[in-house]
Amino acid sequence: MSSIYDKYEPVIGLEIHAQMKTQTKAFCKCSTNFHNSPNSNVCPICLGMPGTLPVLNKELLDYAIRMGLATNCSIREKSIFARKNYFYPDLTKGYQITQYETPICYDGHIHIKLKDKSEKRIGITRIHMEEDAGKSIHDFSDSETLVDFNRCGVPLIEIVSEPDINSSEEAITYMQKIRQILVYLDICDGNMEEGSLRCDANVSVRLKGSKEFGNRTEIKNLNSFKNVSDAIETEIKRQIEATENGEKVVFATMTYNAKDKTTTATRSKEQAHDYRYFPEPDLVKVNADEAMINGIKSKLPEFPDDKLKRFVNAYSIPEYDAEILTSGKELSIYFENVIKELKNKNEKAYKQASNWVMNDVLKVLNDIKINIEKFNIPEINLAKLIDLLLEEKINKTVALELFEMMLTMETRDGQNPEHLLKEKGLEQVSDTGEIDNIIKKILTESPKEVERYKGGEKKLAGLFVGKIMRESKGKANPKIVNELLLKNLEAL
Amino acid sequence: MSVTITDVEKIAQLAKLKFSEEEKTKLQKDMNQVLGYIEQLNELDLENTEPLENINETENVMREDEVKPWLSTEEALKNAPSKTQKFFKVPKVIEK
Numbered sequence: 001m002s003s004i005y006d007k008y009e010p011v012i013g014l015e016i017h018a019q020m021k022t023q024t025k026a027f028c029k030c031s032t033n034f035h036n037s038p039n040s041n042v043c044p045i046c047l048g049m050p051g052t053l054p055v056l057n058k059e060l061l062d063y064a065i066r067m068g069l070a071t072n073c074s075i076r077e078k079s080i081f082a083r084k085n086y087f088y089p090d091l092t093k094g095y096q097i098t099q100y101e102t103p104i105c106y107d108g109h110i111h112i113k114l115k116d117k118s119e120k121r122i123g124i125t126r127i128h129m130e131e132d133a134g135k136s137i138h139d140f141s142d143s144e145t146l147v148d149f150n151r152c153g154v155p156l157i158e159i160v161s162e163p164d165i166n167s168s169e170e171a172i173t174y175m176q177k178i179r180q181i182l183v184y185l186d187i188c189d190g191n192m193e194e195g196s197l198r199c200d201a202n203v204s205v206r207l208k209g210s211k212e213f214g215n216r217t218e219i220k221n222l223n224s225f226k227n228v229s230d231a232i233e234t235e236i237k238r239q240i241e242a243t244e245n246g247e248k249v250v251f252a253t254m255t256y257n258a259k260d261k262t263t264t265a266t267r268s269k270e271q272a273h274d275y276r277y278f279p280e281p282d283l284v285k286v287n288a289d290e291a292m293i294n295g296i297k298s299k300l301p302e303f304p305d306d307k308l309k310r311f312v313n314a315y316s317i318p319e320y321d322a323e324i325l326t327s328g329k330e331l332s333i334y335f336e337n338v339i340k341e342l343k344n345k346n347e348k349a350y351k352q353a354s355n356w357v358m359n360d361v362l363k364v365l366n367d368i369k370i371n372i373e374k375f376n377i378p379e380i381n382l383a384k385l386i387d388l389l390l391e392e393k394i395n396k397t398v399a400l401e402l403f404e405m406m407l408t409m410e411t412r413d414g415q416n417p418e419h420l421l422k423e424k425g426l427e428q429v430s431d432t433g434e435i436d437n438i439i440k441k442i443l444t445e446s447p448k449e450v451e452r453y454k455g456g457e458k459k460l461a462g463l464f465v466g467k468i469m470r471e472s473k474g475k476a477n478p479k480i481v482n483e484l485l486l487k488n489l490e491a492l
Numbered sequence: 493m494s495v496t497i498t499d500v501e502k503i504a505q506l507a508k509l510k511f512s513e514e515e516k517t518k519l520q521k522d523m524n525q526v527l528g529y530i531e532q533l534n535e536l537d538l539e540n541t542e543p544l545e546n547i548n549e550t551e552n553v554m555r556e557d558e559v560k561p562w563l564s565t566e567e568a569l570k571n572a573p574s575k576t577q578k579f580f581k582v583p584k585v586i587e588k
Contacts, residue, residue: 022557024557029558031561038578042562043562055555056554056555057557080545088585136585142584144584145582146576146581148578284550284551284552284553286552287552
């Protein structure tokens with residue numbers, strides 16, 4: 001049975017605001033430090049005192065162009081700033097300095113990869129530079145609001161997508177990709193909890209196959225991937241139900257309430273702001289000429305998609321591995337440093353390194369909720385551990401045991417696996433004589449099982465291997481154990 | 493194009509200003525005069541004229557990204573009519 005929801009296709013466009021990682025604000029020399037005490041990063045310019053003049057932060061322009069280049073945008077040679085006028089207590093000047101008709105970057109696109117492995121191109125309409133507003137604290141009292149202007153004037157870029165997005169999955173995948181690029185470019189910390197990345201979603205629905213757009217609504221200020229996804233789902237459902245009931249969807253600004261998973265209109269079209277944009281007379285024209293753009297191009301890091309391809313080609317690891325390893329810039333650097341430190345340089349070694357970083361290291365990071373930057377095992381020590389394994393000086397059981405030990409050790413030398421191995425006497429036993437003795441001991445101790453084995457229960461071999469490994473404290477070389485065990489059993 | 497009283501009221505509302513009926517009529521007249529003056533520009537052929545966005549012809553006036561503290565919190569709050577030790581205080585606002 002097909003439901004009413006299957007008849008419709010959602011059309012979504014996202015506006016992503018990303019806070020730039022500059023030291024100072026967009027138009028004054030105040031610090032952008034998020035953690036400073038309220039109203040300490042302020043000056044007459046960002047407080048909107050009369051007679052003050054803004055001056056553009058060079059890095060903001062540089063960062064905006066970097067993002068444009070990374071998302072296949074055209075860079076506008078001459079652009080200007082505009083004033084967006086509205087009154088709100090967290091906006092000191094009564095206007096926000098932004099870009100209106102001449103965004104610095106335009107006509108770009110990125111590709112996203114969906115769960116079903118298909119790829120989709122999402123167009124980017126524009127990227128422009130602007131300043132953030134201050135922060136209001138509403139729960140201070142019933143009659144008053146507190147305002148902190150530390151964030152007022154902090155540089156943002158706004159990345160506006162084309163309405164190319166057709167599901168909540170596509171929306172968050174797109175947003176994750178944008179975040180990944182921002183972090184790779186080192187222009188935004190990508191921290192959604194601290195508000196470094198926020199999103200407005202424009203949502204409409206139309207009958208499948210229809211070419212025309214339905215009326216859209218705009219959901220403001222979504223600050224987590226989950227909220228983006230949930231808010232879009234909720235709003236799509238609301239619009240389809242309204243349409244099915246013969247109501248018309250009308251333009252409105254909505255807020256999403258994560259608690260009861262509803263969207264509510266805060267402002268209708270009649271109340272819509274008229275921002276009365278006009279050119280900002282206090283700032284001169286920006287001229288992004290070829291020399292400037294080439295200078296920025298030459299400083300660009302490798303983009304995540306290129307790095308993914310290179311990992312697959314250079315290290316012969318599966319695309320799945322490369323995707324995970326390049327998901328974060330720092331993680332990809334860690335992995336590559338492990339490879340550099342490895343003594344064994346072959347495909348088997350690279351795959352081992354990939355497995356360790358992708359499984360064991362990431363598991364630890366997830367368990368204790370830290371970033372790779374805070375991970376206490378330096379690349380060289382993980383590489384040494386992997387080398388020991390590759391050279392069959394230890395088996396995987398001992399490797400994991402050593403890994404656990406290394407996690408608890410502070411100093412680089414203290415956790416050197418080569419030293420730990422000697423200290424703890426965990427070196428793999430490959431001495432056939434010694435292993436043979438253990439096998440004989442175990443078999444003598446298990447007469448019943450040996451009888452059953454001889455009776456045809458061949459799978460009991462596994463039980464013997466387990467016992468032998470335990471007897472050797474996990475140090476016996478499993479390959480030799482298997483060989484010698486079979487020989488012994490056959491000889492019985 | 494001529495300005496109506498409704499236009500005046502809308503502009504006043506956007507600017508958060510209030511006027512008497514008398515003032516509105518006067519403003520309507522003023523605005524119509526300004527628009528009439530600007531109307532003259534439409535008679536000119538501006539096909540090949542770039543818009544003048546800024547009377548200053550210079551480009552790329554920028555500064556280095558270096559922090560320089562200016563005001564202390566105390567100084568910043570000095571002129572505020574209502575404040576706490578660290579915050580500006582304003583009448584309650586919810587809608588944005």
